[in-house]
Amino acid sequence: MFNSSFQRKIIHIDMDCFYAAVEMREDPSLIGKPVAVGGHSRQRGVLTTCNYEARKFGCRSAMPTAQAIKLCPNLIVLPVRMALYKQVSQQIHQIFHRYTEIIEPLSLDEAYLDVTDCEKCSGSATWIAREIRQAIFDELHLTASAGIAPLKFLAKIASDQNKPNGQFVIKPENVAEFIRTLPLSKIPGVGKVTSELLSEMGLQTCEDVQRAGLPILLNRFGKIGKRIWDFSRGIDDREIQSHRERKSVGVERTLSQNIFTPEQGLAILDSLYPELMRRMLRAKPDIPLSRYRKMGVKLKFDDFQVTTLEKSAVEFRQETFVDLLSRIWLRSQGRSVRLVGLHVTVPEEGKSGQMSLW
Structure with a gap:
């Protein structure tokens, strides 16, 4: 806890x-x-x-x-x-650096800041966030929203509470109560499908998960199940990573019921593909989709064995993943599938790109 x-x-x-x-x-x-x-x-x-x-x-x-x-x-x-958006993003980060050097950018328009040791604004993170937002508005004529909390995932949730052009603070003494009533759909990484599956299990808030056992979530959701269990108890030891180079972008889904045929796998792929594209655009907005040339498909079988198949020098399009899925499915050898995942490798910076999607 x-x-x-x-x-x-x-x-x-x-x-x-x-x-x-x-x-x-x-x-x-x-x-x-x-x-x-x-x-x-x-x-x-x-x-x-x-x-x-x-x-x-x-x-x-x-x-x-x-x-x-x-x-x-x-x-x-x-x-x-x-080029314009990157220039403005750099100006925003210059404002951030007035308060801390511990900054973890998530994209051009989103970042975590650790201001634990910042002495400005009498050390108040709430006042620091307000000053940062005001500086962005005064100097760049743009608005920002902010979340302030002692835990990383809560800060992200809080920034969405009073959007646009607002902020929300979760004080340490209020964490337990805030988490208790928090809908599981608000937890980062819990999408619509996972939220619906949790609801079918009778789990709608973090308090519901607090009463449930970890094995139940692990068996149903795998790694994301452990994260849901931890976050529902206010456990998030992740630090702000000032220097992080993202190597890949992916999306995966642990299924509520195992599937047995490639056709069922294709139905899952249909819903995963647009989510993967959204994550790619969010994580690396300056890289056109046409520059991604290495894709992969991941399966986890009913015996919990995991297998991955990747292919390089291919186009980023749904048909590429369909081809990979049809080939990797041969490895099932009669076993059912409990997880399907898609991922792409982020191209190296500085390499000449191909024609932009736009």
Whole structure:
């Protein structure tokens, strides 16, 4: 359980619809209109982000542009200007460095800050977060939301509580009560399908998990089950990693019921593929999808043996994963499958890219 005597101070900063906000700052005539940034519909493009006006129509990141325009015919789709967004992101980080050197960027628009030893603002993480957000607004004319908590995952959850342009603090003495009533769907990494499976098990809040046994979650969900169990008890020992180079992006799903045929595997792949694409765009927004050339599929069988098949020099498209799945399935040898995963290897920086998706 969470130890309230250890009071690490973590801030999670999340810019509000970053790319679209930058574009609206550059062209104020866009304010109040539905705006998205992404690829052209005629080129099978996808959205990287959209503003809150566009989200009211159901538009979201990683959605095909053509689909978004059907939902919102007046949607203004602007091309990606990655050099501009990276420049603004660097300016944001310059503000961060006024308060701490312990910064873990998650993407151009999102980062963790450890301000435990910061003496500014009388050492108050709440005041530091407010000052950072005010500086971003005054100097860059953009808004950011912030979450403040003694645990990493709680800081991320808190930053979403008062979006946009707000902040939320979870004090050490309030952690236990906040976690007790926290819906499991709020835990990072718990998607819609996992949340539904948990609900079917009678587990909807962290308090429900606190009463459940760890083996039940491990058997059903594997590694994510252990994370759910830990987080539900206020256990998160992860430190802010100032220097982290991401090598791969992946998504996997532990199934509520084992599957037996490649056709069933393809149905799982259909839902995993768009989630993988969303994670890729979020984790590495400056790398076009067309630059990813190494893909892999992972299976875990009913005897808990894990196998992975990868292929290099291939195009990032769903058909590549379909081919890999059909081949790796031969290794099942009559065993049922309890987990399916997809992943891509992040291309090395500095290597010449192929034609951009956009």
